[in-house]
Amino acid sequence: MDIDRQKAETTTPRDKRTIAQKVHVIACGAIAREILAIARINSLDHIDLHCLPAIYHSYPQKIAPALKDAIADARSRGFEKIFIGYADCGTGGDIDRICEREGIERLSGPHCYSFFSGNDAFAARDDDITSFFLTDFLARQFEAFVIVPLGLDRHPELKEMYFGNYRKVVYLSQEEDPALQEKAKAAAAYLGLDYEYRFTGYGDLAHELLAV
Secondary structure, eight states: OSSSHHHTOOHHHHHHHHHSSSEEEEEEGHHHHHHHHHHHHTTTTEEEEEEOGGGGGGGGGGGGHHHHHHHHHHHTOOOOOOEEEEETTTTTTTHHHHHHHTTEOOOOSHHHHHHHHHHHHHHOOSSSEEEEEEOOHHHHHHTIIIIIITTTTTTGGGGGHTTTOOOEEEEEESSSHHHHHHHHHHHHHHHEEEEEEEEOOHHHHHHHHHOO
């Protein structure tokens, strides 16, 4: 989700000064909607958003290599300030190593469920070890991002293998949308798990973007 890449590639000196003042956020496509909403609500016109494919949420081994390429591309286009719109997200510290090498920062926390909940609040809970989490994005895209990647559309018998140790689906909601709540309830029913709803809003994502 580049903001007019072609224009950025043919900048005048004045345009380049404008780019230098912006913060180029390289983020997971699964939180693009939330980043844009936070930017709009808070008039964060200095944020220039580029999103990597949301499906990497299901394939975290692809995130770090794609981030390296995206950072190199942003540098080549004159962006001096870069922020990574990912937590660790299952990369085993690979994103932290990139950030240290490049001298840039990322979203704090282990994953989006944590920063949407508020990292401190999420870490303080001890009853979520058997919970499977959904966000607004995953409630909308449950089939494409859970059922299909796990092969449950072809082999529904695998549900017990994948989810047998879970006890409930916890829907962490960024926007209070009754239609999404129904989708999340349907997902819990499909998995044969209890359902819990928690409205989080944007959590620490909003605080960190405002700080940037």
